[in-house]
Amino acid sequence: MIEDLFDLEQVTSQKSVIHSLDARVKIIVCCAAIVALVAVPYSPVVYTVSAVFFLLFLLLWALSKISPLIYFRRLLLALPFGFMLCGFQIFFKNRYYTDYHSLLELPLGIHIYFESIEFASILLVKFLVCYSFIVLLSSTSSLQDLLEAAGRLKVPPELILALGMMIRYLFVFGIIYRKVTDALKTRLFDPFDHRLPYRYRIVNMGYMMGSLFIRSLEQGERTYASMLCRGYGRDSYIFIKEKPFLRSDLIFLGLCLILIILVPLFCWYDPFSLICRFEVLPSSVQGF
Structure with a gap:
């Protein structure tokens, strides 16, 4: 693991579209994706939002021209912690569900619930996507660039x-x-x-x-x-x-933020249902 520390800076010195972006842009995009995904309530909607965010990550990773093996190697370092955190959730009830259905009963009165498995899978999906964006950030920006970018962001x-x-x-x-x-x-x-x-x-x-x-x-x-x-x-x-920000940096930042903001909103709030609600409003309210 310590040997990978020296390989980390070698990967960040490569040349690509993502490497050439301002480190502030990558920090903002990474933090925005993590905050937006974490803010989505625990429900099956998380799967759709996570899938779109992971597609965005795959696109950015492809543009960075970094070998996929590097991503999988760094993912394996964190998977044991993620599985340990999510694996224990299947044995406990949580506050996001009211009704529970037992799938398996183990000795010592331990139950495995369907709702707990669903909650654990949602938690694992959030963990994988958020960690993927962190890997992208650390693989395309040197540590010194990240420090300077944090200073320019008024840290x-x-x-x-x-x-x-x-x-x-x-x-x-x-x-x-x-x-x-x-x-x-x-x-x-x-x-x-x-x-x-x-x-x-x-x-x-x-x-x-x-x-x-x-x-x-x-x-x-x-x-x-x-x-x-x-x-x-x-x-x-x-x-x-x-x-100063370059025009290309601002365009990239704007497109990513629009996608990151609109995807959770469209997945959580159905726009067609909102339109239907507006059409059935009383005439007095529509006139107002």
Whole structure:
């Protein structure tokens, strides 16, 4: 997983229509899609809205010219958490339903309800689509571009500074981890080699983790000392240069926002039923 950290920035350096967009546009589109999908009430309508949003994601991913294998690899990292979160829902009742129909009765009085399965599937669909847009955002924009875009969107500078330091030190931690694992490989130590005694592997893994955190702590202290020598203080902020939106960025942002806003409205509120309601209004009200 830590090795994938270095591949993350390599993917963001590719050339495509999506990569060339302003990072602010991608942040707004990603957040708008997530908020719009989460705001849709729990009902079968979520399937239709999620399908349209996922088609939008597939179109943007195709325009980014990134291999689908990268998406599936990053999706597999989060699927265990999503399945664990949604899988437990089938055993409990929730407030979105009033009547429940038991499909299966397990020992210890545990029931699996049809409504709970439907709720879990809706939750899983929301999770997959929202996570897909996050993968698209992280795969087409570098971490530094995202920080600068957040600053241009008026995110508090204290938060941007903290995130910037965390992102920078995350790569330092990854480099130290790579050095420690390379040192173990040169000594022919494999923690998954079943020929070695189990206790021996556990002890050496503990030593490795301890050495990793000690080296990281020492590197953090050296980094903080060098920052103080360069004038870092409580009033220090990251300088972010102003950058105007391009016409192509605004057109792309407008089209995506129109789609993201109208799809949930048309799926939740049937426009034809609204027209019929207006036609049967009393003449006095229509005249008004």
